[in-house]
Amino acid sequence: MDQLAPAEVSPYRVFSAEEWARLRAGTPLTLTKEDVERLRSTGDKVDLREVERIYLAVSRLLSAHVEASQLLFRQRQAFLGGEENRKTPFVIGIAGSVAVGKSTTARLLKELLARWPSCPKVQLVTTDGFLYPNAVLEAEGLMKRKGFPESYDVGAILRFLSDVKAGVPRVEAPVYSHLVYDVVPNGRVSVEAPDILIFEGLNVLQVRDMPRDGKAVPFVSDFFDYSIYIDADEADIRRWYVERFMRLRDTAFRQDASYFRRYSLIGEAQALEVAETLWETINARNLRENILPTRPRADLILRKGPGHLTEQVALRKI
Template identity: 55%
Template sequence: MPQSARISQRLSPYETFDRAAWGKLRLATPLPLTLAELEELKGLNVEISLEEVEVIYLPLSRLLNLYVGATQNLYQAKKLFLGNQSAKVPYIIGIAGSVAVGKSTTARLVRALLARWPNHPKVELVTTDGFLYPNRVLEDRGILGRKGFPESYNVRKLLQFLRDVKSGVPEVTVPVYSHLEYDILPDEVQVVHQPDILIVEGLNVLQTQSGDSRAQLFVSDFFDFSIYVDAAESHIRQWYIDRFEALRKTAFQNPTSYFHRYKDLSPTEAYEVALGIWTSINGVNLHHNIAPTKYRADLILSKGQDHAVQEVHLRKL
């Protein structure tokens, strides 16, 4: 490494690792997933191999296991000091990133790997999609076309959920969002029962702005650790277009799909529609609201064109 690069890294708040250096930090961490299990965790059009799991995600799961263990030791020390039996609250991990960057796959994979460690087997995953306002509310406010932007979320409800979780409430419910129907399902909820670890994944989890100017807290205030999944915008845009085309051939064919009207587009038409949506909505949201939060994360996963992580940036303590 040139001297200038060494100085730059020394002055950065992050330590940067290439694939080889990061992969060595796995040590003896076993690979608990089969190829079939990995296929079930992958998102649409997200390519990930067992080699990627071994090199990138096993070291990450080892790091998180060490962090969770340290927090559990702190809990025991506090309990000893206070002489009480107060309930242990979940360790909360936030995962942020753009639409189509693969953060949902990352969240599911991290959940699966962390649940294999014996000292925290109960790991739950919640997405912030459930805290979007219903379409009827977004339509009334004239912001349906800004779904995913800060003002489209019921931030007060999301903050209350996180307060309850961190307060040790035994059972907390979360609204359920359907990507097929593109709306909140009014009669369904996800129930969270005091997990050892809670993963919260979404576009907005590291943002310090919201549609509610009265908010005194930020979602990230409740996190013990945060991850940002990053890539060049040109790659993310292409991944979004590719995913749109894949959905046109699959989910959009379902008559109940909100996007059923796109089912008969030609590949060229689908490309133009997807590019238009990216340019007018998702790209704008990435520039204005999501990308600026990257350096608030404790760890950044930087992906290349093939979805493989090329560098890992870990915040210095």
């Protein structure tokens, strides 16, 4: 992790996967092989052993932070004479490139955290639903920048997270369909006062230019209690993206409703060229310009190797 060296001045403590696995410290494995297969995304190599090596310790760490937050709330409640009646959700942000494994990580952690003895209520929301509809992106000339910061309704994201953190009992988030590659009209998912909210997306750690007049400008990450970045070499992410595209070409893209159905009707060589072009002109640019620069803002960095499995973990020092 080039940004994390030298160790003596780094804000992170770096562990090998083997060192990190020992921090599981007896945390029980509550998922089955079938659970993992159901939760992982297309092309992701996460298996039950990877859950034991990496994700059990991550869930233990996050559970400790949640418990500390709950303790602080009770102490603050006592300090204020019981005026605060409701603990607001503990929000975990998960960032990283397309095809790096954010969605799998988010779903695994949702399942693991919900199975701790305290049985907290855990909900997951992705930023995809907050993309502007394709009609808007087309009108604004942004379809080729879909996934870039300007393609999201940031105001809606901030209002959603603000309501969640304000303790509003029921907050709705828009829904996205990867099949039709667009926001679902009138689609909504309800977030109803969970103990933990996982908020996953490409640019959730993104910052904005500060105003000269000193007015408050909230960032999405201002609402996070903890943040995770899924990391890997660009060459590996590119390969995973192209491989996933070619696999989807033979599966989901063949559905009549698929936005990408046209790519299932062309030859393999032409489809491969399309995948590589999409990576280089859209996803690689977004990674270099917007996503990767946010990596040093994360509390925890999971660094994947060529095999799509975590090889290093960097934990921000306290």
